[in-house]
Amino acid sequence: MLEIAESYTIAEQMRKSLVGKIVSEIVVLHSPHKFMWFWGERETFEELLEGKQVTGAKQYGGIIELELETVRVTFSDGAYPRYYDNSKKFPKKHQFMMIFDDDTAISVSVQMYGAVGIFEEGTYDGDYYIGSKEKPSPLDDRFTYAYFKQIYNQSGGKKVSAKAFLGTQQRFPGIGNGTLQDILYHAGLHPKCDMATVSEEELKKLYTCLRDTVKEMCQKGGRDTEKDLFGVEGTYQTWLSKKTVWTPCPQCGYELHKGSYLGGTIYYCEHCQRM
Numbered sequence: 001m002l003e004i005a006e007s008y009t010i011a012e013q014m015r016k017s018l019v020g021k022i023v024s025e026i027v028v029l030h031s032p033h034k035f036m037w038f039w040g041e042r043e044t045f046e047e048l049l050e051g052k053q054v055t056g057a058k059q060y061g062g063i064i065e066l067e068l069e070t071v072r073v074t075f076s077d078g079a080y081p082r083y084y085d086n087s088k089k090f091p092k093k094h095q096f097m098m099i100f101d102d103d104t105a106i107s108v109s110v111q112m113y114g115a116v117g118i119f120e121e122g123t124y125d126g127d128y129y130i131g132s133k134e135k136p137s138p139l140d141d142r143f144t145y146a147y148f149k150q151i152y153n154q155s156g157g158k159k160v161s162a163k164a165f166l167g168t169q170q171r172f173p174g175i176g177n178g179t180l181q182d183i184l185y186h187a188g189l190h191p192k193c194d195m196a197t198v199s200e201e202e203l204k205k206l207y208t209c210l211r212d213t214v215k216e217m218c219q220k221g222g223r224d225t226e227k228d229l230f231g232v233e234g235t236y237q238t239w240l241s242k243k244t245v246w247t248p249c250p251q252c253g254y255e256l257h258k259g260s261y262l263g264g265t266i267y268y269c270e271h272c273q274r275m
């Protein structure tokens with residue numbers, strides 16, 4: 001899934017390799033997919049995009065936003081954009097393709113589920129999009145401990161686990177079930193840990209681990225479990241993922257475990273992460 005570091009990396013790659021290109025054609029839902037959504041009005045997509053020039057790209061939480069003059073194209077969740085430098089390499093199956101006039105293209109083959117948005121700037125107001133755009137990113141200065149604690153206080157009242165706190169309700173846009181595993185590992189909290197039991201000291205540590213982990217993931221071009229615009233794995237080595245499960249914990253040597261929780265896989269060290 002596209003989480004903060006992948007979106008950050010791909011938006012940067014788009015700025016370097018796509019700016020200046022002009023769209024000659026788009027193809028929508030060439031291969032049908034049950035869990036592919038579009039933001040915007042389907043019947044306007046061709047008119048909005050054809051002839052437009054790529055002018056920039058940004059990242060908001062887990063969302064990548066490609067800018068084409070006044071038009072915006074977003075990619076989120078499993079809608080990974082992939083670049084093809086030559087029409088001979090264009091994929092046969094895809095749910096969205098944007099072909100440029102220099103015979104290159106961006107294509108999306110959805111993994112699990114995902115969304116592509118195509119709209120005039122300022123005309124789309126889906127909650128997920130607006131939340132991702134407006135909430136402070138862990139990468140910027142507005143993401144202070146005071147802000148983090150405010151979000152924590154707002155989540156009080158009912159029982160919230162550490163995984164649910166970081167990864168649901170869009171409290172922290174771009175932090176999903178991948179990114180949060182390493183944050184919790186470094187913070188010493190089990191994904192099932194009840195956030196109501198967390199001390200001030202633990203909360204501060206969680207805040208620091210969140211910022212440090214996200215920054216490192218972005219600096220290293222995303223996680224090694226995900227691929228970038230060119231189909232290359234990120235160089236951030238995950239501590240907890242399918243790549244490390246059942247190997248010894250780097251901190252204590254005990255075998256890393258996995259389980260199912262809140263509709264996804266969790267990874268953890270029973271010794272280093274408290275329940």
Ligand SMILES: [Zn+2]
Binds near residue numbers: 250251254270273
């Ligand atoms: Zn351990």
